[in-house]
Ligand SMILES: C[C@H](OP(=O)(O)O)C(=O)O
């Protein structure tokens with residue numbers, strides 16, 4: 001049976017919240033929209049995550065953000081005061097490089113993305129195209145004649161967040177993907193970034209654009225694909241039934257929790273809100289029921305008084 005309820009923890013008596021806090025031994029938290037929004041840490045997030053660690057819970061950060069390497073994400077986290085180790089940091093760029101390494105990928109990657117992806121590919125010795133602007137400066141015919149020399153060593157196209165996304169990059173990606181042997185990998189498909197007051201397109205906007213003209217589906221590395229953190233279960237590091245997944249986006253974070261059998265907490269500091277949950281509760285679509293979190297809080301720091 002699919003979930004039909006979502007409990008707002010702030011409406012529960014303190015003893016119920018404390019009982020809930022004792023119901024898990026590991027916490028996997030999303031980053032953008034839960035811990036921070038861009039470079040702005042969210043109030044109470046540092047103290048809450050560090051308190052989880054102090055009271056003996058295993059903590060992991062799991063971000064779909066592919067713009068940074070795992071080391072850069074660690075530096076960002078430490079600069080904000082989070083007590084997180086390299087082993088606890090899971091990212092879509094690092095997981096993408098690990099996926100290709102595990103397949104013994106020997107060719108070159110055409111990258112639509114940022115230095116997070118190319119940095120992680122460098123770390124495992126996988127060749128790649130350079131990132132940055134690639135724009136049409138004259139006619140299409142001129143561009144194709146002077147700027148697109150098909151690289152026969154390309155064996156994969158990886159698409160992540162790319163602030164320099166362009167028509168030219170779509171041409172190159174789709175042309176490489178016209179070869180069915182060329183891998184099509186997406187770091188993640190988040191539709192937009194959590195940014196109050198404006199819409200910042202996320203990786204998903206670029207992946208769907210390439211997918212459309214390539215007429216192919218990508219393999220998605222990031223949440224909600226369970227493989228980004230299933231290794232924690234397979235290694236016996238976490239018990240899924242006693243693991244809490246915290247997120248701000250239900251079609252990635254909460255759905256990952258559903259896919260892995262985790263408990264789930266939605267916080268209201270990012271993409272999805274309680275009114276979205278109400279709509280899914282009223283829907284007849286079983287797929288939307290998977291997006292309903294177990295519990296909700298306006299922000300992660302609301303847990304502090306109970307810890
Ligand atoms: C927003 C998302 O990051 P996350 O919320 O997974 O940390 C992304 O960078 O597309």
Ligand SMILES: [Mg+2]
Nearest residue numbers: 030032033248
């Ligand atoms: Mg998020």
